[in-house]
Amino acid sequence: MSSPLLRISRSLCSSCLRWQRHRLYSSQAAFATSAVPISDLQQTETPSAGPSNALAKAITRKPPKALGETKAGRLVDNDTPSQSRNPLEPTRVDLYLASIHAAGLEPTLDDIERCRPKRHSSPESSKYAEEYNNLLDTLCRSFSKDQLRNFTELYNLGPIWTRSSRRKVEYAESIMEKQWNWPSLKEIERRRRDKTEVVIKTFSVNPSQLFLILGKDGADLLQLSMQYNVHISLASNPLALRVEGFRGTMKQLTEHLSELKKGIIDEIIELPSKQPIRQDLVQRISRLAGAYVENLGHKGKIRICAKDTDKMDTAKRLAIRASTETQGHSSPLLCYVPAKATLEHSVAPSFMPHTYSIYPFLSPRSLPWTMMKGASFRVRRVADWLGGTAVEDTTKTGGLAGGQGKMVTKTEESTDLEALLLSAPKTHGHERVVSASFGHIVLGSASPTGHSVLIPPFKGNWTLSKILKWLHTSNTALTFVPSLPATLLNSPPSNQKVIHRVLYRTLPESRLENSLHQQLIKLELEFSTSNMGETKAAAFEHSSSDRELDSATSGGALKYAEQNPQEVVVSVSEATCLEGVESTLDIMMPDRPMDVQFTVFEHAYVGAGDQPPLLVDYAKQLRHFLTSQDREATQPQPPVALNFRGRIYFLQTSLSVRKVTETPQLSTGTGGNAEQSISAQVITESVLDLESNQKFTTCQVTLDNSAGREAWTRFLASCDLISTVSIPTQGLKADLSVP
16 A cells, blocks of 8 residues: 555544543454464455445455465464554554445444443443443444544534534443433433432522512421422621522422513502501511512502512502501590499498400400501400409490490590481481491500500509590500490301402591591492302402301302302302592490490492493402302402502402301390390491402491481490300309399
8 A cells, every 4th residue: 555545544533532542442352462463464354444345445455465475464473562563653443444435335224223222221220331431432432532523423413512622422322321321321320420429508688588488487387398309598798598408309499580580560659658668567578478578768668579560469458558547647536434333231332433454465366467566455444443343334334325424535525425426417418327347446555565465555553534534645556346235255156148248448538547438439349159169259248267257057058069169059149339528436345345436427329320340340340250150260350459549549358258147136124025135236246358368257236327316315225235245264154143
């Protein structure tokens, strides 16, 4: 073979030299241990280097050389290391392949397919790595880099696998993995490391991101820890999450947290009150809505961060509601001072006046979420040692209906209750509804730790005038908490109505205590379902899965409806809209178990064509949601604010109500005959606040305006009878004689 051919055909690449350091090629080993001359090598067929049939025809045999030449061309078996060939010189295999290339013969896909095994071991087994490396060695020994690249192009593997900058072994791996579908050995090793190697990673977060990652009471963070099988702890300086887990799950968790951070939406809103929200309410709103809320400055701006728009809207409504309720001052307060009872001769007179104290108050229901977080108290009369009771006996004092007691303000000024409630002139075309609600006037006291305490803010036993003076000077927050009276605890509900009620109020125009008159819009829709059960109406009423109403049939009906959704028919009445002015007056009665709140609502009906457009659209969407058979339909939300007849109204409450109207016989306590009892129309409501998921119960009696003076006396007598009945103490007789 001439020297020009050697210069042209020599094409050793760096990849081939690198592979020569690790592998002993079978062809080199054969030549190194044989005594075959080069001329004989040229007559030998090498199927793995190219197409065997074409190669056999192209190569011609040369005549044998002389004996001396043959001996000169032989390799000596016992050559010393000093006589070994130069590694930089081309091998006889290279010369042979160069000759094939010079002849224009290239291997085809059939040649490389002969190297393809019919099957391989499981990728998880230890034999697979050995089989993978053996096949890789075979391909690298049998073909050059250019040939392997040509194979990738013939297989149409794509530009990323056929580019010229790749190494020889990479071409071979691409053919094995992309064309022959052998699992990647590097990928198998990576997966093994992901399953066994434990790593620690720190994720930096800000307060809003941390709150949304934690979820309510840390439930979302616990779910992440269980889902990805990692241990998560919190680092405070700087704020970060420290995560320890397997490498594979850590990558998945990293992607999840990255997507969560990218999906957080934030918005800055301005409150209508122009005042910041109390810090305890900020935390409560964040928990209720599942969104992060913070005050920005002192001008009534807040920032809300949430995962989705639903939680964002809920946080907006709660923030505006908290702003309007806390900035609007509490209702005017009066204190009822009963007349001195006419003592019987068998009871020793008490020469000292009654004393009062501030006792801890424990409500049977959760307190309103807008109340100050901490302790709650109520003013009560201290029981006399000789009297044996701390409850007013209306048969001796006359009560409200008798007119012998008096109503005083915090400054001990006497006033007339009837004049306050009924003296205002009635507006033409409006109706006036006077009602009395029963509950407790609760004093809120802030706690430094946020936990409930038993120590009252004003310690000791004092006269009523002393406590009223303290309430006036201390400006203590008072909240009326409605509750069910003891007379109706055992009364079975009947003739129930399911109502959805939405209330909108304006901000108070005056900050004076006795001038709280707020414009009010009330929208009500009544639901009725078939006797088979409830579906969306029940789900709308039970918006929180862990809260149920008192009705014994509600849970079973809801369960039945879920099993038989096609058998239930829900109908929704036309919306009833009222617009008017509402005034409230709180009456503190420390001598009785319950306090009373009087309400005067002077209103007019708003026709369907005159109702606010936003409320019309909301009622239409709600009706479609309740009557539609689409189980994927989303529940609409009432508008946060609306403009009606030049006034801005803000959403106060969105309620689901079970309303019961009954007429019980209330005993006057002077005897057991029916003639000594009076009947009163009592309205009890079991209410679920759809915004805060809080439930409470209300009890009302209304004044019959058509009966004149007699109706007013009967109205006050009903208030006396309901507010003076105590809940019997367990373990004691309920029929103890009252002196």
